[in-house]
Amino acid sequence: MTGLRSFPEGTFLHYLPPAVRERLLALGAEARYAAGQVLMRQGEASTPIFVLLEGVAKVSARPGGGHESLLAVRVAGDVVGDMVPLTHSLHAATVTTCGAVRASVVSGPAFLDFVRGSAPAGLAMSRFIVDRLRWAEQSRLDLAGYDTGACLARLLLSLAGRHGRHGTRGLDVGVPLSGPELAALAGADPDLTAKALRDLRRRRLIRPVDGRIEILDVTALATLANFRAF
CATH class of the missing domain: 2.60.120.10 (Jelly Rolls)
Structure with a gap:
């Protein structure tokens, strides 16, 4: 029912x-x-x-x-x-x-x-x-004054806090978004966003899974973003 x-x-x-x-x-x-x-x-x-x-x-x-x-x-x-x-x-x-x-x-x-x-x-x-x-207003406030990497990390944590679910190895953000779409939500340059995504993957903080993103280390990503984890 x-x-x-x-x-x-x-x-x-x-x-x-x-x-x-x-x-x-x-x-x-x-x-x-x-x-x-x-x-x-x-x-x-x-x-x-x-x-x-x-x-x-x-x-x-x-x-x-x-x-x-x-x-x-x-x-x-x-x-x-x-x-x-x-x-x-x-x-x-x-x-x-x-x-x-x-x-x-x-x-x-x-x-x-x-x-x-x-x-x-x-x-x-x-x-x-x-x-x-x-949520829209808080998202703008959360991203104000941060560089692209921190903005992206804060956005991923915010999305996971509202829509996330447990994935195979970490926390699935819950929404299938491309790099350009993440850039649009974060109000960031697409090229800088792509670079920030590569950096987060290199640090093993996130990984792509079937068009989605899994956060592998919520605590480390929150520390990087100066973001209070949920």
Whole structure:
């Protein structure tokens, strides 16, 4: 039963009581998506809401129509597309699956009625939005004033703290991100980020595994980054 599953802290489904969670999922139709599928595009006004049940999606945008930047990642328990019905606006970003994704697809009007008609749902949505804003702001503060290597280390630790899971030899960061995508999230130069990744691998602090990154020594990486480990 989906309602009895646990979802990562900070996600919308994590904040919903199990019975209310089941009511939300009953409003939608379950769908599966392959890697690289676009769930919504920046500038469009599509209204389906995607409640992620499994997998990871990337949120990206092209400010002013320029170079595409990775803004965030969304995992199981998160909701994407919610701001369109809530604010009657266009999508501010594009959301693309990275790996297989299973989601419950709910219509915008049904989702809006659900949030409006349930005090626990309204509270959960408020907490979810605040958490997204807080994480984005804290990420910027965490990376300010550090060189590329330290920024990358802090970013990897931050991602692992929110999305990580135990891997074969260490802590899997939990999100498949390329070097350029890590650079975009860290606000760093791609070439310097690639150099920093090579250095962390040389020090045996991280290793690549099937398109993901495993942290081999959390304590040493946190010391390098001047970051309080979780």
